[in-house]
Amino acid sequence: MLAMREKLFMKGNEVVSEAAIQAGCRFYAGYPITPQNEIPEYMARRMPEVQGVFIQAESELAAINMVYGASACGARAMTSSSSPGVSLKQEGISYLAGSELPAVIVNMQRGGPGLGNISGSQADYFQAVKGGGHGDYRLLVYAPYNLQELWDLTMLAFDRSDEYRNPAMILADGILGQMMEPFYPRPYVKPDLPEKRWALTGCRGRKPNVIKSLYMGEGELEQRNNLLQEKYGRMKEREVRCEAVSTEDAELIVVAFGIAARIALSAVRRLRNDGFRIGLFRPVTLFPFPERELYSLAGKGREFLTIELNAGQMVEDVRLAINGRAPVHFYGRPGGAIMTPEEVQEKILTVLAPRYSVSRSRS
Numbered sequence: 001m002l003a004m005r006e007k008l009f010m011k012g013n014e015v016v017s018e019a020a021i022q023a024g025c026r027f028y029a030g031y032p033i034t035p036q037n038e039i040p041e042y043m044a045r046r047m048p049e050v051q052g053v054f055i056q057a058e059s060e061l062a063a064i065n066m067v068y069g070a071s072a073c074g075a076r077a078m079t080s081s082s083s084p085g086v087s088l089k090q091e092g093i094s095y096l097a098g099s100e101l102p103a104v105i106v107n108m109q110r111g112g113p114g115l116g117n118i119s120g121s122q123a124d125y126f127q128a129v130k131g132g133g134h135g136d137y138r139l140l141v142y143a144p145y146n147l148q149e150l151w152d153l154t155m156l157a158f159d160r161s162d163e164y165r166n167p168a169m170i171l172a173d174g175i176l177g178q179m180m181e182p183f184y185p186r187p188y189v190k191p192d193l194p195e196k197r198w199a200l201t202g203c204r205g206r207k208p209n210v211i212k213s214l215y216m217g218e219g220e221l222e223q224r225n226n227l228l229q230e231k232y233g234r235m236k237e238r239e240v241r242c243e244a245v246s247t248e249d250a251e252l253i254v255v256a257f258g259i260a261a262r263i264a265l266s267a268v269r270r271l272r273n274d275g276f277r278i279g280l281f282r283p284v285t286l287f288p289f290p291e292r293e294l295y296s297l298a299g300k301g302r303e304f305l306t307i308e309l310n311a312g313q314m315v316e317d318v319r320l321a322i323n324g325r326a327p328v329h330f331y332g333r334p335g336g337a338i339m340t341p342e343e344v345q346e347k348i349l350t351v352l353a354p355r356y357s358v359s360r361s362r363s
Contacts, residue, residue: 064092074199094133098213111336119336250279
């Protein structure tokens with residue numbers, strides 16, 4: 001049993017696992033893939049201790065469909081994988097969204113495409129926020145940048161997933177999953193959520209519940225999709241989370257999420273100490289994306305620089321949010337290559353050079 005008032009020192013994959021258990025997750029199905037293997041390993045040990053169910057499925061496809069079944073019966077259910085494994089789960093994730101079933105999917109991203117490598121990456125952004133499977137669906141997508149947020153956002157993901165009857169994703173990466181740092185295991189406080197009257201519980205004297213994503217009647221599917229889009233609209237109104245650091249006077253704002261934001265923050269702090277007016281904007285929810293918050297920062301002679309561990313994905317949403325009101329630059333490292341604060345600092349100075357004639361030697 002965790003001592004909830006003491007700071008703990010754990011690995012990221014263990015943090016997300018224990019946070020899920022504390023939030024009431026009692027069903028986990030998964031399949032091994034690096035760099036998230038400590039999650040099924042941890043769940044295999046802990047689930048029996050809390051009278052939960054752990055299943056190492058025969059494949060990623062089997063795992064996500066087991067989660068579908070457990071969620072349909074009212075259980076808080078989770079699966080986890082890494083990039084190519086999450087690709088294999090996409091059909092099942094689309095079924096979850098189409099059937100309005102809550103579930104939490106953890107993606108500890110690795111380099112790609114294909115099998116790629118096992119280093120941390122952010123190249124699954126498109127897959128996560130645009131609906132990686134078929135159909136017009138969306139996931140709630142959370143992007144933690146330290147282990148404290150990994151703990152807190154995992155708990156939040158279960159609550160919001162239940163509230164909206166929609167799958168939620170923790171989009172992290174191999175660095176966050178494998179790193180160790182201290183954090184406070186804040187106790188879980190369950191919100192006042194509606195009872196799951198839609199769940200398949202054996203009728204018990206009531207009319208049968210039906211959970212499905214197949215709608216064959218004339219106009220039936222369109223009506224269903226319109227209801228889903230209304231729900232996604234409510235998410236956009238209520239669930240946006242972001243952080244702004246030193247943006248009030250910034251002439252250049254760095255936009256980054258997850259571990260890239262952590263790297264970029266070091267560069268921003270160094271440059272501010274040198275007298276440069278640099279800020280950081282960090283989306284915490286990738287869907288819903290903080291469009292209005294970014295738009296409100298545009299103009300005023302500012303420029304933006306998007307930093308990502310990929311070839312350029314979130315930068316498209318940044319440009320859409322800015323809507324031409326300011327220049328948006330990009331710097332990325334694809335294929336599991338990890339940038340350093342010095343590299344980010346160099347790129348920032350390059351962007352600023354026309355404005356201040358900044359010499360690269362100062363970096």
